[in-house]
Amino acid sequence: MSRPLEGVRVVEVASWMFVPSGGSVLVDWGADVIKVENPAGGDPQRGLITSGLIPAGTVNFMVEQPNRGKRSVALNIAHPEGREALLKLVETADVFLTNYLEPVRRRLGIDNDAIRARNPSIVIARGTGQGPAGPDAERGGFDGASFWARGAVAAVFPPDAAGWPQGQPSPAFGDVMGGMALAGAIAAALLKRERTGEPSVIDVSLLATAMWQVSPLVVAAKLFGLTSLPRGDRRKNPNPGVGVFRTADDRYISLILLQSDRYWDDFAARLERPILVDDERFNTSEARSKNGPECIDIIDEAFAGRTLDEWKERLADFEGVWTPFQTLAELYDDPQVVANNYLPAMEDGAGNPVQLVASPAQFDEAPVEVERAPELGEHTELVLAELGIDWDEIAALKSRGAIL
Missing domain, CATH: 3.40.50.10540 (Crotonobetainyl-coa:carnitine coa-transferase; domain 1)
Incomplete structure (x- = not known):
């Protein structure tokens, strides 16, 4: 070629x-x-x-x-x-x-x-x-x-x-x-x-x-007077389906559910947290935005209950976007890197x-x-x-x- x-x-x-x-x-x-x-x-x-x-x-x-x-x-x-x-x-x-x-x-x-x-x-x-x-x-x-x-x-x-x-x-x-x-x-x-x-x-x-x-931030700096990237309490994220979560073995997972309603029922099932679907505080993106800290607490508690390897297996065919935070050395064994x-x-x-x-x-x-x-x-x-x-x-x- x-x-x-x-x-x-x-x-x-x-x-x-x-x-x-x-x-x-x-x-x-x-x-x-x-x-x-x-x-x-x-x-x-x-x-x-x-x-x-x-x-x-x-x-x-x-x-x-x-x-x-x-x-x-x-x-x-x-x-x-x-x-x-x-x-x-x-x-x-x-x-x-x-x-x-x-x-x-x-x-x-x-x-x-x-x-x-x-x-x-x-x-x-x-x-x-x-x-x-x-x-x-x-x-x-x-x-x-x-x-x-x-x-x-x-x-x-x-x-x-x-x-x-x-x-x-x-x-x-x-x-x-x-x-x-x-x-x-x-x-x-x-x-x-x-x-x-x-x-x-x-x-x-x-x-x-x-x-x-x-x-994006350079443009926003002039429009809104930003001097650096705003940082705050991760529990106040308006979309609890986007964030970083810690596993039982102190590893981290990045979760990016931008269209969270599309994936939410399946996500809640994989976390084994039916409250995320059954409770009206969490069953729509609008409701989750209003009750972000409580929703994130539930997700935090769920992720903390399993190791990264267990989550890799449990989320393997999940259609929402997620990925572990990898070390440099782990890149050498990443199946996508190898393939x-x-x-x-x-x-x-x-x-x-x-x-x-x-x-x-x-x-x-x-x-x-x-x-x-x-x-x-x-x-x-x-x-x-x-x-x-x-x-x-x-x-x-x-x-x-x-x-x-």
Whole structure:
């Protein structure tokens, strides 16, 4: 089965997680993504093991996850011959993908004008912290700052016990969302170019990604003066069929019965609480809204009487929406994750087995397949040879410090 971006070549001049994660989505969709790295160490995330942030002798998952399936070319683009090699590569590409700041790109001679001079039809895609305009357009940004803090995502989470804002719940929490947006924008720009002949310059910022992530509350903030997500007594929920309930073994179930009347009789039967149907305080959604605390107390008491495994069995064919709160480790055994191959297996360059997370989109119901991330400069000679550079010249470029 062919993938939608087969035949598309992407030159990625980017590091860390945000923009490279977008490149990994393009790989999953079939693109040939060539990652251009500095010969002196490459993407800084390669140094996480030597820095001690990731244990030695293990998989550098912060390299594997955003760089799987790419080809790595080590070019010193501060060297005139290294930059020329990059521009020759640009001539063969459909997309130029970068997170380099504009002043850096101008200094290196790889700004938009320089790229378009060598390939007028290329799509240029930039991942930025704060967007292409405004006083902070040329300032850098990581997701913990531009996305989480400035973009007000942290504002929808309660502060910690000491009143401090919460930190991000996961590494690269905003980066991977921004990367998905970049990949989608690139696909749209390629379609536009195919239909109109016009290439685009794309900008996706972490700030805009954050605002989109919490967009309902951003809109409500202006309308109603909200400064954070309202929080209150869960027993006062106007729909007792929506909420979180604790089981006998201190696990939690999320219940989402938005059309609660549709499922209520069956739900009450599975809870073995006929009072929820027989008592007029609870037998319609309107009545339950007026008597929410009492209704939730009954549901709480019922869920507390059985373990999560018992509830899984009891609710297995229930048509209403419910799900357990899972741990990260439990995802590996989730039957839906397994059936859809959302955690495809591979080995890294050292032969260590690892399962990576597939990007969310499947085409024609075909699971995403992944290959390992490249070693630094692993494909330098091969890619330069594809450009028509002969082996003597490749050796000379190495000797002059232009390539690895």
